[in-house]
Amino acid sequence: MTSTPRAAIILAAGQGTRMKSPLPKVLHPVGGRAMLDHAIDAAEALGCERVVVVVGAHSPEVRAHVAKRLGEDCIAVQDPPLGTGHAVRAAESALADFRGQVVITYGDVPLLTAADIEPVFAAADGVAVIGFEARDPGAYGRLVMEGDQLVAITEAKEASPEVLALTACNSGVMAAPAGLLFELLAEVRNDNAKGEYYLTDVVELARRRGAPTRAVFADEDAVMGVNSQAELALAEALFQQRRRVAFLAAGVTMPAPDTVHFAWDTEIGAGTVIEPYVVFGPGARIAPGARIRAFSHIEGAAVATGAEVGPYARLRPGAELGEKAKVGNFVEVKNVRMAAGAKANHLAYLGDGEVGAKANIGAGTIFCNYDGFFKHRTTVGEGAFVGSNSSLVAPVSIGAGAMVGSGSVVTKDVAPGDLALARGQQTAKPGWAARFMETMRAKKAAKS
Numbered sequence: 001m002t003s004t005p006r007a008a009i010i011l012a013a014g015q016g017t018r019m020k021s022p023l024p025k026v027l028h029p030v031g032g033r034a035m036l037d038h039a040i041d042a043a044e045a046l047g048c049e050r051v052v053v054v055v056g057a058h059s060p061e062v063r064a065h066v067a068k069r070l071g072e073d074c075i076a077v078q079d080p081p082l083g084t085g086h087a088v089r090a091a092e093s094a095l096a097d098f099r100g101q102v103v104i105t106y107g108d109v110p111l112l113t114a115a116d117i118e119p120v121f122a123a124a125d126g127v128a129v130i131g132f133e134a135r136d137p138g139a140y141g142r143l144v145m146e147g148d149q150l151v152a153i154t155e156a157k158e159a160s161p162e163v164l165a166l167t168a169c170n171s172g173v174m175a176a177p178a179g180l181l182f183e184l185l186a187e188v189r190n191d192n193a194k195g196e197y198y199l200t201d202v203v204e205l206a207r208r209r210g211a212p213t214r215a216v217f218a219d220e221d222a223v224m225g226v227n228s229q230a231e232l233a234l235a236e237a238l239f240q241q242r243r244r245v246a247f248l249a250a251g252v253t254m255p256a257p258d259t260v261h262f263a264w265d266t267e268i269g270a271g272t273v274i275e276p277y278v279v280f281g282p283g284a285r286i287a288p289g290a291r292i293r294a295f296s297h298i299e300g301a302a303v304a305t306g307a308e309v310g311p312y313a314r315l316r317p318g319a320e321l322g323e324k325a326k327v328g329n330f331v332e333v334k335n336v337r338m339a340a341g342a343k344a345n346h347l348a349y350l351g352d353g354e355v356g357a358k359a360n361i362g363a364g365t366i367f368c369n370y371d372g373f374f375k376h377r378t379t380v381g382e383g384a385f386v387g388s389n390s391s392l393v394a395p396v397s398i399g400a401g402a403m404v405g406s407g408s409v410v411t412k413d414v415a416p417g418d419l420a421l422a423r424g425q426q427t428a429k430p431g432w433a434a435r436f437m438e439t440m441r442a443k444k445a446a447k448s
């Protein structure tokens, strides 16, 4: 099967001033991933062999972000921004040698997936757009249809009252053969209400040549664009809702799904229980049949089957919990592998190291991993027992089956099977407390 090559042009040259944020609009995250990356993900999932992002001269951060992910040759600069048609033309030279279909999407439409976009390619033997039925058509371009033929897209500012009354609107996504697209764009003028080069004008220009023009329709939520913080929050809410529905359908048990917050790449296996108020940052992988208890925060961490986390636990990047491992309340784990059945049940910081199978880390244990300049590793062997309130000063290793007495500050390695005690000696003064209290009581009685 020979399929037509695909390219994507992602528009991201707008100013985004309504965000009122020092961070460029398209770099704001939804589900812990920049909106622009969601758009690039969709383009890549569609099999686009070329992806060009059109950036403005005003946002070097966006440029740097694209350069890092896709490379410099995937950037087109539009300066100054003179409209959506002008923006697409800015990508022409980057696609000069490309023959195939081009899809145009926006960097500020984070919920649009490859599956939503796919149908537009089948309609793009000429110019095809993705439309939607708008609850409130407002300022959207209106799709003037004749049957399934798209006659024109009319921007709200240019629309007659009859056209303004139409509810079929332009999402902004358009696909067309590359050659046709750039030929038509060369004919677009800016003699309109905004004085801009409208991409949407290519529809009428295509019809004048007898090229087919069609619309396919998508769900309004899927095509929503983000222009303000309120819309960003709404996109996040929709994103979270989709993830919740998907995880429940995949067999994850969540008694209070509305309180659980996911990242774009969160993985959770079937039969795992996620209790209320759990937050996943990027990079969390939870196996089937684990339990994440309430109020835990998990990011960049892996949790195996039968393991239990929380309540109130924090797993940071590099935390790896083996089968049936347990991390309890107020325990923070960072860059530590805990082997099968290892436990840290209460109030601990485990940073940079390893805990062997079935080892037990007592309440209040700290891996002192940082000397103010460098990080060091702590190793606790299989079946070792670290008594409560111990400080393990890294680099240090506790051998397999060794014990550390409660309250120890361990600065030297402990051999397998040994007991380490590193704390003040206890002395006893027989009867001292009883005599002391008696004297003090007598003094107090004399005063009153």
Ligand code: UD1
Residues within 6 Å of the ligand: 011, 012, 013, 014, 015, 054, 078, 080, 081, 082, 083, 084, 085, 086, 087, 106, 107, 108, 139, 140, 141, 142, 153, 155, 169, 170, 171, 172, 197, 198, 199, 200, 225
């Ligand atoms: C555009 C469409 C409208 C559609 C709406 C959907 C045109 C003329 N109008 O209108 O039919 O209903 O989107 O949201 O295409 N951008 C650039 N460079 C520019 C101008 C825009 O990169 O010079 C980018 C923006 O960053 C944004 C996208 O293009 O991501 C859309 O621009 P915007 O100004 O929001 O278009 P609308 O006027 O809303």
Ligand code: CA
Residues within 6 Å of the ligand: 225, 227
């Ligand atoms: Ca817009």
